[in-house]
Amino acid sequence: MIVFAREPIFTENGRVFAYQLTFRDGIGNAFASSVAEHNLENSQTNKVSWTELLEGYQSIISVSFSQLLDDIPEDLTPEDTFFEIDTLEVNDDALINRILDLKKVGFRFVCSDKKRINDLTLKFVDYVKVSMNNVAPMDVSNLRSQTINPQLKIIVTDVQTHDNFDRCKPLMFDYYQGFFFLSRKDKPSKDLPASRLAMLDLISELAKPELNIMRIKSIFEHDATLSYLLMRFINNPMVNKSHQIKSIKHAITYLGEVMLRKFVAIVSLTHINEGNTVELLQVSLIRARFCELISSHKGDKQTALTSFLAGLFSLIDVILDRDIQELMQKVTLAPEIETALVDKKGELHNMIRLCIGLESAHWASTFASTAELSVSTEEAGDYFLQAIRWANDFSIPVSKDYPVTKVR
Structure with missing residues (x-):
């Protein structure tokens, strides 16, 4: 079983353009000897479906020249796949003809600046990657x-903070690769809007042993957007295959307490994320489902919902651009969730850290966390894939903003 990560690549306005996929051998502490050789091979032998993993998004996959000359997996669609290759050092007719054949059917090519990108390579690639750490306007x-390609696009990499992102914008790059969106901005706004404070108040309801159903019903009935999202969700075939539900009361009753708590949490987070990239919510959903699966795996089904909420709110400080301790004065969560988010301790924190390791390709952290949680790397990788599938499916009926695919 392999472990994998996907790093988003954004347009200037924060839409996801594509994902960079990275795979490693997850057995023991062994790393793949060559990312390029193992990306395609490992994904196929371990039954990773590209369509399930990406759900219509475009992907960038590193391939070696020898891998490129082999058969391409059938479920890699040309319109959604970029092959990242090394610099072409010699005029190899067989390799160049293969690249031209793949380009004819729609595949596109990317080259990074790990080595000097020469004129020969620039004849065939559609995208060039440059690191923000060693690039100048010139x-x-x-x-x-x-x-000779007037349509050449430039992707800037290693964009890890909002300050990095702001410094790159004047250089007129086409796309931005990095995890800057998971970091807080340097200058948060002074006050939280009343609408966001209301959503934090709604989130606090989730910490109570018994839900105040009448209060939640009243909130939904007096907010047209919340009502729309609830009805959209409840009447989606993935959730409800047999009943047409037309009232808020019926919808709340039909969901049941556990699903209602999840839905309220997700919709609340959707509201307070307004103005940020949707990818923040997508990552939050993946973490929520991943933590829930880990909790169930450990036999803690009673705490699965708490684990779900811990993962879902693990980025609330980034979403609201506030110190997490300040936020905990405005929202009430279960004590074990606060311990995980504020003190960075406990089993819930270890679950979140494991998911972060997988999503960001921090393999050393991944292996350390699996050991602490007594979960194998194979199981963690499988749960991460399941969480991505679930987030892709679940997000569609929850909000019209999910997901925005195939941004060119």
Whole structure:
């Protein structure tokens, strides 16, 4: 079994353009000897479905030249797949003809600046990656002028903070790769809007042993957007295959307490994320489901909902751009969730840390966390894949904003 990560690549306005996929051998502490050789092979032998993993998004996959000359997996669709290759050092007719054949059917090619990108390579690639750590405005201008392809797009990598993102914008890159969206901004706004405070108050209801159903019903009935999302969700075939539900009361009754708590949490988070990239919510959903699966795996089904909420709210400080301790004064969560989010301790924190390791390709952290949780790497990788599938499916009926696919 392999472990994998997917790093988002954004447009300037925060929409996901594509995911960079990375795979590693997850057995013991052994790493794959070559990312390029193992990306395609491991994904196929371990039954990773590209369509399930990406749900219509475009993907960038590293391949070696020898791998490129082999058969391409059938479920890699040309319109959604980019192959990242090394710099072409020699005019290899067989390799160049293979690249041209793949380009004819729609595959696109990416080259990174790990080595100097020469004129030969620029003849065949559609995208070039440059690290923000070693690029200047003149470099970007030279790259564009060097190629005969007027449509060449430039992806800047290693964008890890919002400050990085802001510094890259004036250089006129086409796309931005990195986890900057998971970090807080340097200058948060002074006050939280009343609408967000109301959603934090609604989230606090989830911490109570017994839900105040009448209060929740009243909140939904007096908020047109919440009502719309609830009815959209409850009448989606994935959730409800037999009943047409037309009232808020019927919808709340039909959901049941556990699903209602989840739905209220997700919709509340959707509201307070307004103005941020939707990818923040997608990552939150993945973490929520992952933590729930780990909790169930350990036999703690009674705490599965708590684990779900811990994962879901693990980015609430980033979403609201506030210190987590400040937020805990405005929202009430279960004590074990506060311990995980504020003190970075406890089993819930270990679950979140394991998911972060998988999503960001921090393999050392991944292996350490699996040991602490007594979960095998194979199981963790499988739960992560299940969480991605669930988030892709679940997000569609929850909000019209999920997911925005195939941004060009």
